[in-house]
Amino acid sequence: MSDWFQLDKEYMMSTYCRTEVAMERGKGCKLYDVNGKEYLDLFSGVGVNVLGYNHPKIVQMTMEQVAKSLHLPFHFLNPVAIEYAKKLVDCTLKSGKVFFTNSGTEATETTLKLIDKYRFIANEERDGVVVLKNSFHGRTLGALHFTRQEKVYQNFPKTSIPVYEVERENIDQLEETIIKENPIAIMLEPVLGSGGIYPLSSEYLHGVQNLCEKYNVLLVVDEVQSGMGRTGKLFAYQNFNITPDIIQIGKGAGGGIPLGGIIVGERLCDVFSPGDHGTTFAHSSMGTALGLTVLNTLLDDGLMQEAYETSLYLNDKLQDIQKENAYYIQEVRHAGMMFGISVNDTNENVKKLQIELMNKGMLVDVTQGNIIRLLPPYIITKEEIDAFTYEFISCVHNIAATASI
Template sequence: MNIQEFIKRGDQVIMPTYSRFPIVFDYGDGCILTDIEGKEYIDCVGGIAVNCLGYNHTGLNHVIEEQIHKMLHVSNLYWNVPMITAAEKLVKLSGLDKAFFCNSGAEANEAAMKLARIYAKLYKSEDATEIIAMQDSFHGRTYAAITATGQPKYQKNLSPLMPDITHVKFNDFEALGKAVEKHNCAAILLEPIQGEGGIYPAEKEYLKKVRKLCDDQNIVLIFDEVQCGIGRTGKFFAYQHYGIKPDVVSFAKGIAGGVPMGGILACDRVAQVFTPGTHASTFGANPLATSAANYILDTVGNPEFLQEVSEKSQYFVQKLSKLKEVNPHIKDIRGKGLMIGVEIDENISDVINQCIQSGLLVCGAGHSTIRFVPPLIISKEEIDQTVQLFAKSL
């Protein structure tokens, strides 16, 4: 059966929530994906920053296989060892105090916002309900998460949205300060690096001011690191580049290397308002996901591995910068680590399609940015090939 026949079958039974490219993948190895007709692609999408160790990783496969023979799931009415171990490692890597596990980034952000509102009602004011988020942000597809997402295109036909969530311009502290003065604020929610909005990093001084504002006003500071966390930037969490800590950080995507998992970490002061019955997740902390997460935490959390991510990032950006010098269509290169955005003046859909034809997978971010979020194990040789194919496609 050929690709078009599979796609026709899929169209008949799967809701069209994605504009899928006409590719049907069969298997992957390292940073290479192979479709059912045998064509190979260098994958710089990585499940959109999920497959941090690529495909068919021997160590991760072994850990998952071992856990399959023990138990896939056990209720959160009981403890399990991989859950406890993963939480211990995350606390150590983050500098925060307590973990909650769920299944996705949207769920993680919902948990973070619930935690912040409960905290505000108990320790600030019954009227402290406002959550201030950023324009051009993205936090997920569930109702509070999509309301917090600062891009109206994702909210079409979903009104009324959740109340008491306001948006201000990212990296604009004056606008944020005015919003805090106007509203009885429970939380400030932002991405240290905006992903879907176009790969825009926060400015260091801005984040320091936001941290002080939250301290002064008893506001819960939430960082959404669903995309930029888990070693993606060369630090385990992106906020570690800035010398500050949030009160709550959400994570998902790369945490279990492709097994669905998300969660939040919080400081004790805020975490203690989650008590039995205040929040839950049936599949959260299941032994399969947390076993995979333990392997990722040991591997990606290793300082030598993170240093390699930083070195490969520098190499990648240097190669793209040289391309920018000779190609007038490239307007800007942004990001940290292996979360890189290349802004171009061409139609990004045309360029993405041409990349696919050339055997390179990339995706868009914002209106005019090509996003590179490859597996963190990508080699320099594969980076060279990526830049060559990208140049050809431009």
Template sequence: MADWTHRNREVIMNTYGRLPLVIDRGEGATLIDENGKRYVDFITGLAVNIVGHSHPKIVQTLCEQGEKFLHISNLYVNKPAVELAERLVAATFPGKVFYTNSGAEATEAVIKLVHKWTKEQKTGQDGIVVLEKSFHGRTLGALKLTRQPGVYQDFPVSNFPVYDVAPHDLAALEQVLKEKKPAALLMEPVLGSGGVVPLDSDYVEQAAKLCQQYGVLFCMDEIQTGIGRTGKLFAYQHTSVNPDVVLFAKGIGGGLPLGGIIVKAEHAELFKPGDHGTTFAPSPLSAALGNTVLELLIDDGVLDAGANAAEKLQNGLQELQKEYAGCIESIRGLGMMIGIVMNLEPVKVKEIQQTLLERGMLVDVTQQTIIRLLPPLIVSDEQIEFFLALFTEVLSEVSE
């Protein structure tokens, strides 16, 4: 491991605090390091590997599509992409899909779509409302660097208005909608890196009504929560809302980069040829894998099985919280997106993460004191029991 760690340090820029682990391969909900040690993976590539690692159907599709072609550009019709868009629209609402390579690019597409909408509406609305502690990607906006009129047009760069309000504060949201006249509201139904904070269904539904009342686009960022992560294909489907735009990425590509937006039919013609584009998205290979992911989730019952497994995991954690209330403040989340809010110093939480890793268990830490669990939907009862037993063991040591 030391050799690969050194080589990594020598040639890859230091933008991540990597765990001391060199992965060789993956099988289901398990990762295996270069020495053959096995780890139960409750991080899943930060919510990407929704059906686990190297699922046989994923591997089969990978080989079948790989033998056909890997890239053809958007100059031609991409059959796997059309099929995937049909599935996504059928599973959400009538509309159309724009594909991207990542979640951040899906956010960029929404920024441009919202701007196109404001120009068409001619109401003077401008800007986007987001929730405090929300996360929508890391790109600044490539248009800021572009100086070709045919590409740049008049889209906004980094200086368009952004207003943030606290989650669940409807009064603050309405005040911003009324006084600032933004064009859109963009929210995650569960704040992921913001601490795994699920939004109450009533709040989401009331926020949607406020958007309708004030003529504001209602956009749901389902980059992390979507593709089965919360027990529904998309988390907004736990409510009665009907968004104008849904962002997706992470789990849809079966482990390969793929993202995009689903746009309600009445806004689906906002983008015209030349308004937006990308060289690689949608990759025919990623789109083919996306079709297989949805087949597994919906047709093969993985979505329902994952929801049942998530319930078992959540119930086990609730019992642990009662036993170790001094260490665990609360358990929150939705489906296979779980935050264990620790009542410990950040350094102690990182030590717990490291101890779990050493004993064969991979978990994430966000907001310094929240252990984040993002297991694959195919996780077994035995693997859930392994985690609960091991976590109990570590907590008992911390409590001594």
């Protein structure tokens, strides 16, 4: 057991289950621990490092921005933040405004506060937000109750905003809930991420849009995990030609620097007044400079299309593995560079599979107990995919041999 592990236990609050591996640096799709061992990161730092680690453009912009300023007071105009906000609006709703936060969770909190203010000034009787079962929208006190995973919210007091939970893909249940509860908004992930990588169907999303228009309900899409090019479009909702009122961003937006935010349409963009909302590091110099760099790299370098084509290669390999091991691997779900691999085994054995992969230099995530989740960096190569799938097959066979299925 490493000294770092003992020190972590002694001085760091226990909010995540950590391994005994101490990471030191990254390059491309690889991480290196303090002993120099190399790992291929198929989870891109919890979906953050979409351009990989230490991408040349990120490094260059970081050095340039450090020489200018790390932080400027929010009382003054920030040209980089304004340019970034304009580009986000131009790439999405065409007309609207942006508020930048430090994380995806803060984006959810901002959304909830904005919706509540909208209710007040519009003298709306409607209240509450509809969310999908097993969705994830953050862990802060307000956001965690809109995360419909019991292990996340069960030990905390309820939010003052009513939450109505519905099953995904059940449009009839959604309409019944809207009629009965009269909510102000529906919040959804176009691809349920922490819930196991379940892409919502085009039919369902168009049905949601129609119900929002029919009953005058706000539509919020949480693109914290599925956004910034991960599904082949800048945002996943753009694959379906729907128009949300609010788009939440985070994770990969900042290229490794904490950055989140919301993009809002015309109906909501002037709801907040000065003093209604804010945070010290909103539209930070470093965050928005790197956010703009990530956005420009995705749009100008053709990286989103390249990444999508590479994702098809990985999907083909995983589907072949599933067919050959159908007794153990139930299903492989995929939406661009998002993969959910459902394993027919105990949670304990799936954890062992993850650890064995890590010991062989392959980093993956486990969510919902038995689902291997992959969120690879967009720059991953076919050679790196081949190396991963080779080790994955080997580890699957080793763990499956001990399973009682």
